[in-house]
Amino acid sequence: MTEVNVDVSGPNKSQTWLMFDRIAKTYDPLNRVLSMGIDNSWRKKMARYLPEGESLTLLDLATGTGDQLIALCRLEKRIQNAVGMDMSEGMLEVGREKLKKVSLSQPAELLTGDATDIPAEDNSFDAVTITFGIRNVNNVAKALKEMHRVLKPGGRALILEFALPSNLLFRSLYLLYFRRILPWIGSKVSGDKQAYSYLNESVEAFPYGDDFCQLMRDAGFQKVKANPLTLGISMIYQGDKV
Numbered sequence: 001m002t003e004v005n006v007d008v009s010g011p012n013k014s015q016t017w018l019m020f021d022r023i024a025k026t027y028d029p030l031n032r033v034l035s036m037g038i039d040n041s042w043r044k045k046m047a048r049y050l051p052e053g054e055s056l057t058l059l060d061l062a063t064g065t066g067d068q069l070i071a072l073c074r075l076e077k078r079i080q081n082a083v084g085m086d087m088s089e090g091m092l093e094v095g096r097e098k099l100k101k102v103s104l105s106q107p108a109e110l111l112t113g114d115a116t117d118i119p120a121e122d123n124s125f126d127a128v129t130i131t132f133g134i135r136n137v138n139n140v141a142k143a144l145k146e147m148h149r150v151l152k153p154g155g156r157a158l159i160l161e162f163a164l165p166s167n168l169l170f171r172s173l174y175l176l177y178f179r180r181i182l183p184w185i186g187s188k189v190s191g192d193k194q195a196y197s198y199l200n201e202s203v204e205a206f207p208y209g210d211d212f213c214q215l216m217r218d219a220g221f222q223k224v225k226a227n228p229l230t231l232g233i234s235m236i237y238q239g240d241k242v
Contacts, residue, residue, distance in 0.1 A: 016136045019195050020064065024090035026190045028065055033189070034182055039132075042160055042229055042236075043071040046129060049227065049238050050076055051156040056126040058082040059150065061115040061143075062133025066095035066108075068160070072129070073104045079127075080106055085113025115143040120150045127151075131160040135206040144219035151241040157221060158238050163208035165232040174233065178203065212237060 020027070031039055046068065050056065056079045060069040063084030073082050082104075086092050095110045113119050115130065115137050128147045137143045147157045165171045178200040186196025207215065209226055212235075216224045221239025228235055 016198075018088075019192070019198065020086075020088040021090035023190045023192050023195050024065070024088065024094050027091065028067070028094070030186060030189050031067075034185060038230060038233075040067075040071070042234055043068050043131060044075060045229065046131070046158055046160055046236060047072055047075040049156070049158050049236055050078070050127050051154065051240070053126055053154075054078060055080045057124070059118075059120065059125040059128045060084040061113070061118070061128065061130040061147070062086055062136065063095065063110060064088070064091045064131075064133070066098055066110055068129055068131040069108060069110075070098065070102055070104070073106055073108055074102075077105060082106060082108040083125075084108070084110040085115070085118070086110070087112065087114055116146060117142075118146045118150050122149055123152045124150045125152065126155045127158065128155070129158045129160070132162065134159050134161055135202050140215065141219065144216060144221070148220045148239075148241055153241055155241050156238055157216070157241075158236060159212075159216075160234060160236050161206070161208070161212070162203040163228070163232055163235045164204070167231065170231055175200075175204075208235060213239075 058072060058079050060082065063069055063086045066084050069082050069084040073079050084095065089112065092110045092112065099108060099110065116139050128151055134140060134143065151157065165174055182200060183193065183196040187193035190196065213224045213226055216237060216239040222242050224239040226235045226237050
């Protein structure tokens with residue numbers, strides 16, 4: 001098996017959580033506008049790929065304001081306990097307020113935690129998820145190995161991340177929106193031009209499809225698969241710990 005030699009660390013990623021602190025208050029409503037609500041449907045589809053089992057423990061990394069954690073807990077009653085972790089206290093504060101307002105049947109909490117050094121014991125969770133966050137970590141290979149470490153045998157990692165469509169016409173329209181329109185709207189609403197310029201730059205530079213699947217295999221995952229969404233705009237990657 002050949003390892004993928006892709007530089008996914010990237011410059012200045014050690015403190016991207018500070019950028020998310022700055023945009024935390026506008027992050028949720030702006031996401032809905034910029035994605036035209038599609039991101040909600042993607043998060044719901046993650047529930048389809050959860051591992052088997054009658055009682056699941058969930059860890060959601062780069063949880064942000066908790067959207068993915070809340071969506072999975074609402075849709076999947078097999079989840080008995082859920083923990084979200086993020087480095088941005090600004091995002092976590094917004095998420096904790098959301099948790100107070102929603103009715104979940106299972107206990108859920110949001111904690112400060114780094115995906116490259118997860119504060120949890122080995123073999124702790126049945127499912128580990130990360131949504132639109134893996135490309136923001138400082139060391140992707142280390143984060144994937146940490147996800148593998150904290151999963152129980154038989155557990156599954158699920159990673160929702162942007163990708164680039166294979167259809168050339170659709171890709172050109174998508175990149176026009178990503179490079180020009182999205183940063184302009186994002187900067188006007190949030191007042192932070194850098195944050196929404198970073199979004200498209202990070203997506204275009206990040207490995208996707210087969211290349212990302214190989215990164216998961218290199219971290220120890222098996223039965224790795226990429227599930228495309230909305231003509232390949234994003235992918236749900238899955239990998240099991242056996």
